[in-house]
Amino acid sequence: EAQVTQNPRYLITVTGKKLTVTCSQNMNHEYMSWYRQDPGLGLRQIYYSMNVEVTDKGDVPEGYKVSRKEKRNFPLILESPSPNQTSLYFCASSLVRSGFYFINTEAFFGQGTRLTVV
Amino acid sequence: RKEVEQDPGPFNVPEGATVAFNCTYSNSASQSFFWYRQDCRKEPKLLMSVYSSGNEDGRFTAQLNRASQYISLLIRDSKLSDSATYLCVVNTGNQFYFGTGTSLTVIP
Numbered sequence: 001e002a003q004v005t006q007n008p009r010y011l012i013t014v015t016g017k018k019l020t021v022t023c024s025q026n027m028n029h030e031y032m033s034w035y036r037q038d039p040g041l042g043l044r045q046i047y048y049s050m051n052v053e054v055t056d057k058g059d060v061p062e063g064y065k066v067s068r069k070e071k072r073n074f075p076l077i078l079e080s081p082s083p084n085q086t087s088l089y090f091c092a093s094s095l096v097r098s099g100f101y102f103i104n105t106e107a108f109f110g111q112g113t114r115l116t117v118v
Numbered sequence: 119r120k121e122v123e124q125d126p127g128p129f130n131v132p133e134g135a136t137v138a139f140n141c142t143y144s145n146s147a148s149q150s151f152f153w154y155r156q157d158c159r160k161e162p163k164l165l166m167s168v169y170s171s172g173n174e175d176g177r178f179t180a181q182l183n184r185a186s187q188y189i190s191l192l193i194r195d196s197k198l199s200d201s202a203t204y205l206c207v208v209n210t211g212n213q214f215y216f217g218t219g220t221s222l223t224v225i226p
Contacts, residue, residue: 041218107214
């Protein structure tokens with residue numbers, strides 16, 4: 001089954017304790033990205049990756065790191081979590097069609113990780 | 119200015135009604151457009167892609183007006199199961215931009 005898998009689904013942690021949220025996709029998609037969703041603000045992109053070893057900042061990258069060592073995996077790292085990073089996080093992947101422009105096809109989302117930092 | 123703007127609603131409509139959602143985007147270079155559905159803080163799921171020629175999938179019709187930078191979604195004959203939040207999504211450059219979503223409740 002084609003899917004994007006995130007772990008853990010729920011996490012409560014304390015301020016400053018490093019954590020990693022994993023994301024894996026089995027669709028051989030080039031493009032992967034991380035979002036956070038907060039009430040009234042919608043989904044905002046944290047980081048994205050166009051392919052292996054290619055990552056770039058989205059709109060809200062502060063306090064996060066990512067890596068893309070393999071095509072299927074795109075972990076999100078919070079080196080020193082703070083309470084303002086309490087949110088619902090989604091990982092997503094999509095194909096990239098290349099032509100005159102690079103165009104993303106639709107994004108497939110993981111089930112989400114609800115993170116609480118106390 | 120936000121990249122994508124949507125009317126947040128909520129829209130409360132009776133079963134069988136027709137309801138329309140609108141969305142505007144700010145970047146004329148945007149390349150691809152989608153409507154997603156999200157149920158109660160679950161993951162967003164693709165409802166349909168949106169093309170300049172307009173496209174229809176059963177009770178759902180999506181339209182794109184590039185000149186006005188405007189996207190619409192029409193739902194006909196609303197069902198209780200259509201109750202959800204509908205997200206307008208625009209792909210610009212290498213990024214996806216999401217509207218804040220429009221909440222729909224279909225009432226028996």
